[in-house]
Amino acid sequence: MRIAVTGASGRVGRHVVELLAAHREHEVVALTRPAADYADLGALRSLLTGVDTLVFVSSDGHAATVMLHHANVVRAAAEAGVGHVVALSGLDVDVDSPFCYAVTNGHTEQLLRASGCGYSLARASVYAEFFAGLVRGVLVPGPRGDEVRLPAGDARVSLVARADVARSLAALALLPPSNTHHDLTGPAALTVAEVAAALDPAARHVDVAPAEYLAALLGSGETSWWAHAYATMLESIRLGRWATVSGEVAALTGRPATPAGHVLSR
Template identity: 75%
Template sequence: MRIAVTGASGRLGGQVAAFLAPEHEVVALVRRPAAYDPPPGVTVAAADYADPESLRAALTGVDTLVFVSSDGHAATVMLHHANVVRAAADARVGHVVALSGLDADAGSPFCYAVTNGHTEELLAAAGCGYSLARASVFAEFFAALVRGARHGDEVRLPAGDARVSLVARADVGRALAALAVRPPSNTHHDLTGPAALPVADVVAAFAPGARYADVPASAYQAALLDGGETSWWAHAYTTMLESIRLGRWAAVTGDVAALTGRPPAEVLPVTPP
């Protein structure tokens, strides 16, 4: 199969390309090919989310596209995703495996829940076969978020007493690769960790010696801005935590194991007694 991977210069897209390369013809779609060192067996094509013509050219002759999300402001992401879906349809790609989010819902407070839901609607209407990989929050990302919210002996987050099913990035990469070599499912697959973990337990594991303090969303956002975060990313992190507070990331499924043949990784570090 000829499989293209967007965002291949990133951590997730790079993992997917490497997982697929030994047995398939993998094309890494990157914005700056000269700056990209591909995994063994992976070829490179120039493609930019903001350039529809480059996307159509790169996707010509491709059987399956693994579509790893763009990022940035929500309006920009929605434009980028519309360009990718349109290019895939124009190039007659038979199967689009799209990364989405567990909380893909226009009714969510999370800013990217809206962009993910919109992208899913575009794919369903595009005429391509598709498989949606709705990933939960990456454990590696959440660990950094916890450490960044530490103030002395407290980790201050606006998450209430919620639970979250953190998933390892490598498990999502393996699931995307597994979906890419299957026929289109034309439905979604919910990629979660092995358990819904209380936020307080996550804090204890990722920030040893600190206690979890639930704070108002406004106070958390203000702290991010005071620390030099941009207004957009302060908004994005705050709205994600609001959706976690509402229990929108607590589902646990067996989809990772069903797709990859291995149980999802335990995501909390082992803390010394």
């Protein structure tokens, strides 16, 4: 097969390329910007011509721009005759969700189902490495020790290691289209308090109002868009939209998912 991977210079895409390159019977094409510009439909169509399977690692940035990028990729794949699109999505794809990227993920999945391409949807939970950085960013001294001030209540999130997502994407690329979704999660769903304790045993989670968290982000110099993205993700977590735990990583790769505690303690 000829397998193309978008976002091949990113942390997930690069790992997918490395894993697929070990299968020397297949040709692996690493697509990176500016050559593989998500905004350039013609260039995408040209790059995807002759590709059997596309591993589509999602774009990033403002939601409206991401939706345009994803529409271009799906259209280019369909027009180029790509037989199988392995698309990285998220656990929360509900268009009624408060999370800004739930809309983009849900819209992309709808486009793929209508595209005529075979597809496999990889719905990843929140990356453990990313969430660890988010928690460390709000770890502050408090009157009774270190505090993690996040608006998540006692909700749980099934943090998944980036490496497990990459392994699952590579495995799906070597299989026929499943034409369904696969939930890629860690082996357990943790509360923010448990995540905080894994990072700093002395830290405790303090649930704060979303407005207070948003103001703290903006006050620290975060852009308005990313402050909005983080706040809406945490609201989605608080509503239980990221608590699903599945065995899909092990089923696809033959290896169990990495416990979040192993990632957080690094």
